Amino acid sequence: MIDTSWAPPLHDEVLLLPAGRQWDAVRTSSAVAKWAFQILDGTESCAAIIDERMACAYWLMAVDDQSAYVHWERLRGHVAVLGAGPGTHYVGVPPTHHRAGPGLHWRFPADWSGRYLAHPYYLGAVLASAVRIAHGPDAVAAQCLLCERELERTDAVTVTVGSGPADATPRTLEVHPAMRPHRPPPRPPATIDMTHRRRYHYVEMSLAPDPEATPYTVRARCLACDDLSPEPEPSESITGQHERAQRWCTRHAAHDHADGRHFRFAATVTLRWRVTPAEDIGPAAL
Incomplete structure (x- = not known):
C-alpha cells in the first residue's frame, strides 16, 4: 500500500531535504507541468513545488514508489526522477504558507486533497500525456510493444506477428531481443486444426481521465x-x-x-x- 501521509516540517525558510529518504522527487519543465496540472487538478489534486527561477515543477512521491510506474525511463528526456543512488539530490522544500512567488513556493489546487505526496502510477501516466502534448508524439521514447519498457532502436529485433502462414497481413514489430518468441516444433499435419485462425494487431494506446465523465x-x-x-x-x-x-x-x-x-x-x-x-x-x- 502506498503511504502518502508525509507532510513538510513546520519552518519559515526553504529547507534543502535529500531525495530518496522520506520521498522521491519528480522534476519536469514548466511547459510540461502546465499541461499536467490541467489533468491532475480535480483528480489527483496533490500539492506541487514551483521553481519559477528554473522554470520547473516538482512532485514528491513515497520513497521507492517509482517502481510502481514502469515507464519513467521513457520520459527521461523531459522528466527526471530524483531518488536514492550514487549521489544525493537535494530538493528545496518551501514553508507550507509560501503559496505564491517570487521564489520557491507550493502550488495547491482549488480542491486540494490534503496530500503532499503523489500517487506514482497516476502521476507518471499524466506526465507521459503532458510530454506528448507539450513536445509532440515523438518526445516519449520508443516502447517495446510486448514488455512495454523503453526500447533502444539499436538493440531492437523484429518479429512478425500473425495468425500463421496463411495470414495475408502479418505485422512486423520491434521488440527487445529477450522478447523474441521461441517457436515450438511444428505439430504433425494431422493434428493441426485450421478451423480457427486469429490475427493479432498491436495498437499503442494512451490512458487519461475521461473528459466526458464526472472525474x-x-x-x-x-x-x-x-x-x-x-x-x-x-x-x-x-x-x-x-x-x-x-x-x-x-x-x-x-x-x-x-x-x-x-x-x-x-x-x-x-x-x-x-x-x-x-x-x-x-x-x-x-
Missing part, C-alpha cells in the same frame, strides 16, 4: 445493511465529497436500527478513465 465520485457504504450515501453533485470537489460521505456515516450510525447500531462503513473513490488508441480499432461500445 471522480466518493460514496460510503454501511457494512451492516449495504445502504449507500447519496450520489454526489458532479460539480462538488473530491474533498467536499469526502466530507459529505463522512457526515452521512455519522447520521446513519445515529439511527436506532432493528439489529442495533451500525458503526462500520467502507468508502469507495471512483476515478473514470478513458483509453485512446493511436489508430482506429473499431466503434466504441455504448
